[in-house]
Amino acid sequence: MFDTLDDVRADVARRLIQAATDWKCAMHTPVVATPDADLRIMVLRDFDPETWSLRFHTDSRAPKASLIGDGSPVGVLAYDKGEKVQLRLRGLGRVASEGPEVDAAWESSTNFARRCYLGEGPGTVTPGPASGLPAEFEGVEPDDEQLIPGRPNFAILKVELRELDWFYLAHTGHVRAQFVREGEGWIGAWATP
Ligand SMILES: Cc1cc2nc3c(=O)[nH]c(=O)nc-3n(C[C@H](O)[C@H](O)[C@H](O)COP(=O)(O)O)c2cc1C
Numbered sequence: 561m562f563d564t565l566d567d568v569r570a571d572v573a574r575r576l577i578q579a580a581t582d583w584k585c586a587m588h589t590p591v592v593a594t595p596d597a598d599l600r601i602m603v604l605r606d607f608d609p610e611t612w613s614l615r616f617h618t619d620s621r622a623p624k625a626s627l628i629g630d631g632s633p634v635g636v637l638a639y640d641k642g643e644k645v646q647l648r649l650r651g652l653g654r655v656a657s658e659g660p661e662v663d664a665a666w667e668s669s670t671n672f673a674r675r676c677y678l679g680e681g682p683g684t685v686t687p688g689p690a691s692g693l694p695a696e697f698e699g700v701e702p703d704d705e706q707l708i709p710g711r712p713n714f715a716i717l718k719v720e721l722r723e724l725d726w727f728y729l730a731h732t733g734h735v736r737a738q739f740v741r742e743g744e745g746w747i748g749a750w751a752t753p
Pocket of ligand 1: 589598599600601602603604616617618619622623624625682683
């Protein structure tokens with residue numbers, strides 16, 4: 561169980577690892593918040609327990625990409641109803657569309673997922689309901705060569721976590737713990753729910 565703060569921090573890491581790798585996991589699609597008080601669901605693609613960094617994929621033309629830019633506070637909220645655990649995470653977000661990590665993320669994506677980056681940028685106003693995709697790719701998976709123009713529109717959002725808030729719902733009384741990053745380590749404390 562969660563008798564110590566170390567148990568809790570290990571639980572946060574374990575949940576984030578699972579959330580990034582298991583699409584059926586409730587925490588696979590957390591809410592991501594930007595400093596303009598806007599929120600959106602994003603797929604969690606990776607969690608690095610060494611650096612406590614999350615990776616998301618997004619469109620470099622999206623409003624949140626320019627808002628976050630090279631360093632901006634980002635919040636991440638995830639809730640697993642079955643496991644009765646809420647995670648509220650805060651960190652420093654950075655969006656990048658070039659570099660080896662972005663190339664690797666692009667290469668690891670399916671052509672179907674990469675197809676999204678061939679269309680109009682997110683938020684483009686359209687005369688009616690529209691995917692924004694070029695007509696030839698509506699319902700069609702592009703091949704590698706056809707995807708080349710989409711690559712500049714692809715970006716990763718890295719969030720280096722600085723604060724963790726773990727909340728466990730229990731009949732016997734809810735339990736909550738908080739952690740703040742200090743150097744390479746974490747300072748933890750129990751808190752009332
Ligand atoms: C289940 C689900 C998963 C999504 N995954 C992503 C994602 O991984 N990356 C992303 O940029 N948007 C994703 N979206 C769309 C965003 O929620 C959002 O609508 C879009 O990114 C535009 O947000 P913005 O205007 O803040 O840039 C997803 C939406 C849903 C419903």
